[in-house]
Amino acid sequence: xxxxxxxxxxxxxxxxxxxxxxxxxxxxxxxxxxxxxxxxxxxxxxxxxxxxxxxxxxxxxxxxxxxxxxxxxxxxxxxxxxxxxxxxxxxxxxxxxxxxxxxxxxxxxxxxxxxxxxxxxxxxxxxxxxxxxxxxxxxxxxxxxxxxxxxxxxxxxxxxxxxxxxxxxxxxxxxxxxxxxxxxxxxxxxxxxxxxxxxxxxxxxxxxxxxxxxxxxxxxxxxxx
Amino acid sequence: xxxxxxxxxxxxxxxxxxxxxxxxxxxxxxxxxxxxxxxxxxxxxxxxxxxxxxxxxxxxxxxxxxxxxxxxxxxxxxxxxxxxxxxxxxxxxxxxxxxxxxxxxxxxxxxxxxxxxxxxxxxxxxxxxxxxxxxxxxxxxxxxxxxxxxxxxxxxxxxxxxxxxxxxxxxxxxxxxxxxxxxxxxxxxxxxxxxxxxxxxxxxxxxxxxxxxxxxxxxxxxxxxxxxxxxxxxxxxxxxxxxxxxxxxxxxxxxxxxxxxxxxxxxxxxxxxxxxxxxxxxxxxxxxxxxxxxxxxxxxxxxxxxxxxxxxxxxxxxxxxxxxxxxxxxxxxxxxxxxxxxxxxxxxxxxxxxxxxxxxxxxxxxxxxxxxxxxxxxxxxxxxxxxxxxxxxxxxxxxxxxxxxxxxxxxx
Ligand SMILES: Nc1ncnc2c1ncn2[C@@H]1O[C@H](COP(=O)(O)OP(=O)(O)OP(=O)(O)O)[C@@H](O)[C@H]1O
Ligand SMILES: [Mg+2]
Numbered sequence: 001x002x003x004x005x006x007x008x009x010x011x012x013x014x015x016x017x018x019x020x021x022x023x024x025x026x027x028x029x030x031x032x033x034x035x036x037x038x039x040x041x042x043x044x045x046x047x048x049x050x051x052x053x054x055x056x057x058x059x060x061x062x063x064x065x066x067x068x069x070x071x072x073x074x075x076x077x078x079x080x081x082x083x084x085x086x087x088x089x090x091x092x093x094x095x096x097x098x099x100x101x102x103x104x105x106x107x108x109x110x111x112x113x114x115x116x117x118x119x120x121x122x123x124x125x126x127x128x129x130x131x132x133x134x135x136x137x138x139x140x141x142x143x144x145x146x147x148x149x150x151x152x153x154x155x156x157x158x159x160x161x162x163x164x165x166x167x168x169x170x171x172x173x174x175x176x177x178x179x180x181x182x183x184x185x186x187x188x189x190x191x192x193x194x195x196x197x198x199x200x201x202x203x204x205x206x207x208x209x210x211x212x213x214x215x216x217x218x219x220x221x222x223x224x225x
Numbered sequence: 226x227x228x229x230x231x232x233x234x235x236x237x238x239x240x241x242x243x244x245x246x247x248x249x250x251x252x253x254x255x256x257x258x259x260x261x262x263x264x265x266x267x268x269x270x271x272x273x274x275x276x277x278x279x280x281x282x283x284x285x286x287x288x289x290x291x292x293x294x295x296x297x298x299x300x301x302x303x304x305x306x307x308x309x310x311x312x313x314x315x316x317x318x319x320x321x322x323x324x325x326x327x328x329x330x331x332x333x334x335x336x337x338x339x340x341x342x343x344x345x346x347x348x349x350x351x352x353x354x355x356x357x358x359x360x361x362x363x364x365x366x367x368x369x370x371x372x373x374x375x376x377x378x379x380x381x382x383x384x385x386x387x388x389x390x391x392x393x394x395x396x397x398x399x400x401x402x403x404x405x406x407x408x409x410x411x412x413x414x415x416x417x418x419x420x421x422x423x424x425x426x427x428x429x430x431x432x433x434x435x436x437x438x439x440x441x442x443x444x445x446x447x448x449x450x451x452x453x454x455x456x457x458x459x460x461x462x463x464x465x466x467x468x469x470x471x472x473x474x475x476x477x478x479x480x481x482x483x484x485x486x487x488x489x490x491x492x493x494x495x496x497x498x499x500x501x502x503x504x505x506x507x508x509x510x511x512x513x514x515x516x517x518x519x520x521x522x523x524x525x526x527x528x529x530x531x532x533x534x535x536x537x538x539x540x541x542x543x544x545x546x547x548x549x550x551x552x553x554x555x556x557x558x559x560x561x562x563x564x565x566x567x568x569x570x571x572x573x574x575x576x577x578x579x580x581x582x583x584x585x586x587x588x589x590x591x592x593x594x595x596x597x598x599x600x601x602x603x604x605x606x607x608x609x610x611x612x613x614x615x616x617x618x619x620x621x622x623x624x625x626x627x628x629x630x631x632x633x634x635x636x637x
Pocket of ligand 1: 013014015020021040042043044045047048049203
């Protein structure tokens with residue numbers, strides 16, 4: 001039973017008169033607990049694809065099932081609820097909430113997305129901060145920590161709701177090499193510990209080596225493993 | 226741990242200067258309104274007190290049609306003993322009435338043996354009158370503060386014009402309801418300061434003297450003035466009295482009596498109304514200030530935080546929560562402004578009280594302004610400010626909640 005299944009998945013953008021075929025009939029599947037990377041040059045459709053999988057956008061044609069749900073049937077509100085329950089997000093620019101501490105940033109989805117009882121929250125947040133090596137800095141604000149540290153906090157935030165799937169669009173693009181490796185390895189460690197599926201996109205060939213499954217996108221088309 | 230309020234307050238603290246500016250604006254608005262309400266309210270209450278306590282009373286009862294022709298003080302519209310009995314019974318049944326005074330009002334000629342002029346007179350029971358309009362006798366400038374039989378309190382303008390002094394002998398001549406003329410000598414007992422409004426320049430004599438001049442076998446009352454224990458119950462008492470008295474019908478099947486509050490009897494009521502209207506517009510201005518400043522700041526807040534909104538929307542925050550987040554921010558701004566404004570407003574009002582500001586009203590000099598504000602007004606203003614703050618945040622908050630996360634995340 002695949003976690004993600006795409007059949008003839010296409011996305012076409014209409015920009016005035018011009019049509020941009022960002023994705024052209026993709027077919028692929030992603031099994032649970034896998035560590036997948038989509039690579040490809042700029043404009044190849046990586047972000048477009050991750051947005052579709054993340055229920056942030058809808059396909060133009062074809063079918064995309066995520067955890068057995070046909071994502072094109074979800075309305076805006078249902079999609080938001082679906083993301084809150086099943087998907088964690090890691091962003092290229094970290095996107096921590098600046099007015100919240102490290103601890104509060106990780107706790108945010110539990111309080112404002114999922115309503116987890118407070119007894120359970122603390123233990124989950126601390127365990128994740130420990131796992132990503134950020135426990136000591138938990139009372140710092142985002143502007144007091146480095147980029148690599150921010151992305152580790154973001155990984156913890158993405159995992160705190162115990163999602164089935166974590167999506168990361170170019171999570172290492174704003175990090176230096178060493179830090180990028182560390183973040184990817186933390187993601188891999190978490191996948192091994194929790195069995196969460198990670199899908200990340202990158203155009204950094206060296207980082208790609210860390211992925212277990214690599215799909216190459218080229219001009220909106222999938223180029224096998 | 227943390228909640229929407231904490232996020233809101235922290236976001237407000239993020240732009241301290243702007244938040245401070247907005248809160249100050251709201252504060253200034255609240256202080257202005259509170260001070261205006263209290264000063265104009267105290268002015269108004271003092272004026273009403275001056276008018277009702279000097280001569281008018283809070284409520285008056287007459288025979289139907291009397292007030293419409295009050296300029297001629299028609300003796301034909303006086304109340305006979307039967308009617309009076311019914312009215313007094315109704316008054317005694319009504320709670321919250323402190324005192325009432327029966328008056329015979331009539332117009333006559335006033336002569337100092339050299340010149341003659343018109344005069345409007347009230348024949349009163351001195352004790353009832355003092356209980357009903359407690360400021361009346363304080364208007365006596367010269368002479369004793371009493372109304373004795375054989376004596377007359379002469380309004381000051383008349384005394385001046387006729388050059389009469391306390392102790393002089395004068396004659397009052399009047400036509401009774403049958404048309405026959407009668408006169409009586411009086412000693413000038415006192416000179417009465419004018420009060421603002423119709424009836425403020427009437428003279429006063431004892432009711433027995435009035436009955437004598439008018440050759441009444443039984444006393445026929447023109448007017449009954451009523452004083453309430455609690456002025457705030459004016460409407461309530463009025464409704465009760467009116468309800469009670471409207472049962473009494475005349476031969477035409479219409480109510481035999483008419484009941485009026487001071488509002489219908491004094492032109493100052495219109496000034497009081499004007500003050501109320503001004504207060505209303507000052508409140509409207511406050512609403513406009515709050516609306517514009519809060520809306521401005523919330524539109525800015527949403528615009529500055531587009532990427533944050535994109536982030537929280539992407540990770541599954543429902544639109545309703547995003548709306549709540551911004552509404553609470555607006556609410557907090559309004560709350561701060563209202564609370565600080567309330568405190569400062571009360572402080573300013575206290576200072577005004579300590580400073581003892583005085584003013585003149587008509588011929589009454591040196592009235593002390595004692596502005597006060599009741600808790601309901603403070604509460605009402607605070608609720609208005611906070612509600613408007615939330616309403617002003619509604620549109621920006623809604624806009625934030627409707628953002629497409631992809632576009633919002635791409636925003637720089
Ligand atoms: N909202 C949009 N409207 C129109 N065209 C778009 C839109 N978003 C993406 N595209 C186009 O779709 C194609 C794929 O874009 P996409 O952002 O998915 O590529 P990418 O692989 O993520 O590139 P990069 O590495 O630069 O992030 C590009 O040609 C891009 O110009
Ligand atoms: Mg991209």
